[in-house]
Structures are given as C-alpha cells and as structure tokens.
Amino acid sequence: MENYPNIELQNLLYELWENHFEDVPRKNLVIVKYGKFSKGRLGSIKWCKDLKGIKQIYKYFEEEHKIQDDKRITLIILTRYFTLDGIPNYVIKTTLAHELVHYTHGFHSPLPQIYTYPHQGSLVKKELKKRGLGEEYKLADEWIKKYWDKIIKEQKKQKFL
Numbered sequence: 001m002e003n004y005p006n007i008e009l010q011n012l013l014y015e016l017w018e019n020h021f022e023d024v025p026r027k028n029l030v031i032v033k034y035g036k037f038s039k040g041r042l043g044s045i046k047w048c049k050d051l052k053g054i055k056q057i058y059k060y061f062e063e064e065h066k067i068q069d070d071k072r073i074t075l076i077i078l079t080r081y082f083t084l085d086g087i088p089n090y091v092i093k094t095t096l097a098h099e100l101v102h103y104t105h106g107f108h109s110p111l112p113q114i115y116t117y118p119h120q121g122s123l124v125k126k127e128l129k130k131r132g133l134g135e136e137y138k139l140a141d142e143w144i145k146k147y148w149d150k151i152i153k154e155q156k157k158q159k160f161l
C-alpha cells in the first residue's frame with residue numbers, strides 16, 4: 001500500500017469506521033479519493049460505474065475486491081481543496097464521516113435504504129452526533145463558515161501570481 005495515492009484518506013476512512021461506525025457492516029469495496037477543486041461540494045458518495053477514473057487506486061484494492069461477495073464499488077470523493085495547507089483535520093474527517101452516514105443509511109451502499117432522502121430533517125447531523133462526532137462537526141461547521149471562502153480566494157490569487 002506504500003505508494004497508494006490518497007493513502008491518508010483511506011486510513012482516515014478505516015479509522016472512522018473502526019471508532020464511530022463499528023456497527024455498520026462493510027459489504028463492499030469502499031474507496032475514497034480527492035476529486036476536482038470544488039468549492040461548493042466538499043464531499044460526495046456514488047457507485048463507481050467505471051474503473052477508468054480510479055485505475056491507479058484500484059490496483060491497491062484488487063485483491064480485496066476479489067474476495068468481496070458484492071462486486072459493486074462505492075466511491076467517496078472529497079474536494080481537492082482539502083489538500084491545501086491549513087485545512088484542519090476535523091474538517092476532512094467530518095466531511096468523510098458525512099458520506100459514511102449516507103453509506104450507513106443505504107445510499108450508494110449495499111445496505112438497506114432506511115430513509116427516502118439522504119438529508120431529510122438534519123439526518124446527517126443527528127447521526128454524527130449519535131456517533132460521537134457532534135463536537136467535531138460543530139467545529140468543522142464553524143471553521144468552514146469562517147475560513148472556507150478566504151482559503152479559496154487566497155488559492156486562486158496565488159495561481160495567477
């Protein structure tokens with residue numbers, strides 16, 4: 001796994017699963033990676049329909065994939081802005097946890113879908129709280145409100161220098 005791109009993300013996913021989602025069965029291969037530089041969408045979860053976009057990463061999971069009964073792959077994508085310096089770990093962690101809540105509720109996962117809509121009635125926030133991530137969620141929320149725009153503006157400026 002040494003040269004695996006985005007290894008720190010995969011580790012973070014395992015860590016979250018072990019410490020906060022230990023009751024949630026992992027029924028298929030779940031891969032997390034950075035996507036585009038997206039300002040408005042910090043994270044997303046979907047079925048991976050095509051290995052093309054994850055070729056490099058997939059190599060490292062081929063063996064694990066072979067032994068899965070359910071061959072579908074769940075792909076979690078985080079904004080590439082998270083690779084910038086100065087993004088607190090709790091922001092990345094709670095964004096990833098947010099997507100894991102969707103998995104837990106059966107959205108883009110083999111688990112039974114237990115709600116009609118993924119975000120109905122502050123569902124995600126409640127679930128994060130229940131799983132001991134409420135404090136970090138709050139911190140992340142505050143940090144994003146305060147600094148997210150600034151960080152992105154700064155980054156764009158630097159690009160043109």
Ligand SMILES: [Zn+2]
Nearest residue numbers: 098102118119
């Ligand atoms: Zn969501």
